[in-house]
Amino acid sequence: MELILESRAVLAKELLHVWRARARLVATGTFALATLLLFSFAGGLNDAALRENSAGYLWIGILLASTLALGEGLRVETEHNAIEMLLLLPVSPAAIFYGKAIGNLLVLLLVGIVMLPFLTVLFDATPTEGVGPLLLCLFAGSAAISAPGTLHATLAARARSRDVLLPLLLFPLVIPCVVAAVQATHLVYAGDPMDQLGSWLGVLFAFCVVHWSVGGLLYSRVVED
């Protein structure tokens, strides 16, 4: 299918960008770790409270890092009008969206994975339910942030005051996925006696289905001239 082939090509381009700007990726990861440190200071000296809230800190760290990562993904396109070139090739706007969104998903996933050992070290949080479910939560949450994030990052990049506009647009939207991701991650860390993990992952999945489809449908309106 053409959409899959085009998306794969766009994804390859995105990953190449990320690789070439890997110093910036390291900086983004460091930023996320710095937020974890800040949380541990802001949370005070109560170790039990820090451990209890560690899932929340993880996801706020990922969300804050996403504003950097998402913005960066669009910077190159807008600086050199690369999106217009892509559209002329022709590549369908939906393919650009999916390629970019998957690229952003992988970057966010990587940032999350890097944060995990620090979560264990700083907050004494160990995943009771295992690393597998933890990675699944990370993947689902990153996917949920990535789709609306890519759409709105493109919007913001082409408007004025783009740095302010992206968090302003994105953060209210991703509140449900932060809620669900934090609940799911918390259950993985603290234990899930009542088997609620499935429901929260289900919410994340439904959120992803809706926003990945809507994003693909609407992306053409955002990139067209």
Add this chain to the structure above:
Amino acid sequence: MKGRWELIVGAVGGLGLLAGSALGLWWAPQERFMLETGRILYVHVPTAWLSMILFTAAFVGSIGWLVKRRWGFDFLSEASVEAGVVLGCLLSVQGSIWAHWTWNTWWAWDPRLTSVAVMVLSFLGILALRSFVDDPEKRATWSATATIVAWVNVPFVYLCVKWMRSLHQGQSSVANIDPDMGKVLLLNTVAVTLVAIYFVVTRWRIANAVHQREFAE
């Protein structure tokens, strides 16, 4: 002022709201559990109803613009988003006052109130987006896109907050609605709908005038 039918609609609605509020404050019976604060129903429920209508009107306007590319739809969207933000803020304030009386706290994580607060934030973002884009067509298209995504998101917000808080909340009890209460509620709801029509149509005309001015320049 010729042909501005919405002035009459708004005036009727305003008078109705005044009458309904007076009745609600003095005539309607006291609610069993909520005592005097039960009277907040007569302004809170109609405002909530209005917010839902306005957010949905913004959604309809957005779809209309993307599909038909007629400016009237963009004006509808702009008017509804602005009025929706104003009334959403009011809703949050009313809910906060009620929460303070009931639980001595200024915020209650009721799923409905929280969803409204999130929607207000989303729509404020959309208003900001509108002010940061200079080209009218791009402004219309991009705010339409953002509005659609925000509207589609509402069920998720409601669901997530409800699930999250249901682990902590006690059992919900249903307030008994006296038929007299129901009458006042109905009066205010109809009145507020008329006021909403006045708000949206007036704001629509303002958007239209701005648009004419922009294109004349």
Add this chain to the structure above:
Amino acid sequence: MTLLSLSAAFAQGMPAMHTDDGTSHMVWAYVATAVVYLGYTVFLVVRGHQEKV
């Protein structure tokens, strides 16, 4: 969703902590409502004059 169920949703089962019958809170709530509705109307009228609607 009926009007009644909308209104019934605001009674929640947590123990109430009120110390009075709530009259002053109601006054504030109604005042806030009046201020917002009237204020937005005034804003629209002023803006309408500016744009010569």
